[in-house]
Amino acid sequence: MRCVIIGNGASGTHAMLSLLTHTPQTEVILVTDDEPFFYSRPEITRLIEDPTALKHLEMPLPGEVQRKLKLVHQHVEGIDPRQGKVYLGNHEPLSYDTLILSTGAEPKPVTVIGVPKERILTLRTARDALRIASFLKDARQPVVLGGGLIGLKVAHTLTLMGMPPRVVVSSPRILSRTLDTESASKIQALFEAHGVTFHLGITLKSADWDGKKRQGILRTKRRDKIPFDILLVGKGVSPRVKLARNAGLLIENGGIAVSESMETSFPHHYATGDCASIFNHETGRYENRPIWPVAAESGRVAGEAAAGKLISGRRFSTPVPRNAIPFFSVPVVSMGTVTGDTLKVTSYESANGSVRRTFFFNEGKLSGATLIGDITHAGLLFEAIRRETRLRKLPDWLLQGIPSLAGGTPPMEVLFS
Amino acid sequence: MREIFFIPDRCLPGCNACQMACVGEHLKNKGVLSPLAGLPFPKKVRSQPAENTIKTPRPHPVRCLHCDPPRCVEACLSGSLIKNPEDGRVGNNVEQCIGCFMCVVHCPFGAIIPLPSEQISIKCDGCLWSKAPACVRACPTGALIFVEPQTYNEKLKMKDRFRKRKIQPAKLLPARV
Secondary structure: OEEEEEOOOHHHHHHHHHHHHHOOOOEEEEEEOOOOOOEOHHHOHHHHHOHHHHHHHEOOOOHHHHHHOEEEEOOEEEEEOOOOEEEEOOOOEEEOOEEEEOOOEEEOOOOOOOOOHHHEEEOOOHHHHHHHHHHHOOOOOEEEEOOOHHHHHHHHHHHHOOOOOEEEOOOOOOOOOOOOHHHHHHHHHHHHHOOOEEEOOOOEEEEEEEOOOOEEEEEEOOOOEEEEOEEEEOOOEEEOOHHHHHHOOOEEOOEEEEOOOOEOOOOOEEEOHHHEEEEEOOOOEEEOOOOHHHHHHHHHHHHHHHOOOOOHHHOOOOOOOEEEEEEOOEEEEEEEOOOOOOOEEEEEEOOOOOOEEEEEEEOOEEEEEEEEOOOOOHHHHHHHHHOOOEOOOOOHHHHHOOOOOOOOOOHHHHHHO | OOEEEEOHHHOOOOOOHHHHHHHHHOOOOOOOOHHHHOOOOOOEEEOOOOOOOOOOOOEEEOOOOOOOOOHHHHHOOOOOEEEOOOOOOEEEOHHHOOOOOHHHHHOOOOOEEEEOOOOEEEEOOOOOOOOOOHHHHHOOOOOEEEEOHHHHHHHHHHHHHHHHOOOOHHHHOOOOO
16 A cells, blocks of 8 residues: 655654554655655744754654655645546656645735835744744844734744844734733733833734835834834744645635544545644534644544554544743643633632633633643643533642642542542 | 552652652662752652551652553654654653643643753653663562553452451562562
8 A cells, every 4th residue: 555645744744653653564655845854843933043953853753664654855736636646846646545635734924015025934844944044144123923822932032032023913912812811911021021022903004115224114003113124924824725625625614624534525535734624513613723732643543544543532533722832931831712701710820920820611611721830730631621521619739730739639530530 | 561550558658769769760870869969859649548558648659651642742842752662652852852841731640740940841751771660679668569550450359359358468469570
């Protein structure tokens, strides 16, 4: 059997690993135009700081997998699911029995009237990060568009480089989807203490660009003026489905529609990771959640399904949003649903204000949590959110993050008995 | 796959030999005295006082259960957590770890400990390179044993049976492995 995997992200790598683990005799060909073959995409902001750090980002593969795997460094022009062929950039067709599409996502395009295209930089691959690093050599006033996790991660890196940027956010606060209002203001204060300036609730109108000085001024609808010489965009991603759409696969909510075994509308064609949309039985529609652990899990499921070794307990579950990220050595974790008017909120803040733990309840069930400064029991909480555990009262050790339970039962038994 | 099991009624309170051995084993010089220099000790939870055997709760180490599929490995952004395909154990290469704490969020047992000051997270790796984990080797009373889960279950059943006959139960489990 020959299996072709398109894409080298988390999902492609994990699909390849699980396929080769379950059926070592399969011929696996991985096609990508990205370089290097296996690296940590969420950590590419490190390349902006130090372009030589690429070797640290590369992910180690087991030796046996490296021997069996075939790598093709080519751009994919198109796929023909009826004949089972992939057309590569050099117009050579590559036939397959099973295809796993992990084409990932691409940054949402942003245009600001008056700013030259090459001065608006997005971040997705190692190549993008190296390009930003080369532009930043002569930059003095970088501006980051977007106050989400990507935008703040870029702002964090620039601050560590001694170049605190201005962050322009369209919503009235930062991390509006990830954190609650109080926790977000805490993170904002942390960034401001390091010299980052925030412009909140801003709608960009146009910009004046001086080509000789290589500087410009952003104009907003409220007639503010923000000086800049480089624009870094961190405004989220949209699935890359051009190949699948041209091939006639079903597209739902912007992503390739897949079943619980990650199979698309064509048999033996799987889609994994950021480019796939899975049906959520609670909301009744297809959802796409572009985060690394979800991509890795979907890749593992697709690999097992392609190998014919998928059992019911290991199928892909509806992904719960979660993210963990340290800003200036302060760990920040966000899990589950944390925004909404109907949620009941319980929070704990330490005396010196360095720790804030907020919990969200929906109809007596734990629906989400945000932890700042102290992430003790984060794993237990995520499991409780995933299982929609009903809690009458939040125990103190969970609320305050006390690691050892003097005289109590082990945490797992309290929550899930 | 053999696992570490804890027998609370054999544990000496305040002994801490298992924690010292764990820190010493994971240092480069394998020093015995270095753990005393204030390095972080492995995490413990306190177990519930069991009927008949122990009166007060005793602390015991939180250990990795080496799940299949391991969620921490799928969540790891840096590739420092790796599942060994041969024996199914999950190992942690701390030098590769970047301290993103995604694994901490994904471990349902709380077995991965974040160290934000060091920008790493650590977990029990079962001392993959040695015959038995350091904590088991260091335990003076045999409260920690390293056996197959099946063996442990069989011994527990035997223990229950003999307890009804009022025979000392601790002698039935292997003293040291």
